[in-house]
Amino acid sequence: DAKTTQPPSMDCAEGRAANLPCNHSTISGNEYVYWYRQIHSQGPQYIIHGLKNNETNEMASLIITEDRKSSTLILPHATLRDTAVYYCIVRVWGNQGGKLIFGQGTELSVKP
């Protein structure tokens, strides 16, 4: 599975949009982009995933560039509870044996 690059940390003001970037320049055609987050001392929580179209759910939006070499996770109205480490992962969809390999992620701090 392709590797990803994320900034180690970011700050965001409460109520503002948090935009978390991810580079995955070696992504291949059948690899999806997944986002998870981990709040301190808990297991990771699934947020969203996509292939090439932009995706939105109740938690966030995922914007994938046309060449698919990068993406941005958007939390539209960040709250203090969104403070967590956010992981961007690419892997092949539908692969039961496929494993999620975590990089270092981005530590997002939402401040009042």
Add this chain to the structure above:
Amino acid sequence: GAVVSQHPSWVICKSGTSVKIECRSLDFQATTMFWYRQFPKQSLMLMATSNEGSKATYEQGVEKDKFLINHASLTLSTLTVTSAHPEDSSFYICSARDRQLNTEAFFGQGTRLTVV
């Protein structure tokens, strides 16, 4: 979303003893489960892939005789840390994927192991 439960949430054991951690998929069947370990201030490191009815597949550098994995049913995988030592103290996390829906993986809440 689907629920994955780990037990216990935390455990303290004496050096040299063995500890078993359970990972259950509560509302779905999982052919494959994954075990991770996480040290403070670090990312999750994949230890092994647990396959129902067959031997686990271990990542490079992970001792299979020390970290015994059993995936006896489609809803339960166990990780046993044998002859635990203080350096095994860590946060252990499992994940599972619904084999019917083939969806994203769901994670347990993790188990904090402290070896004294």
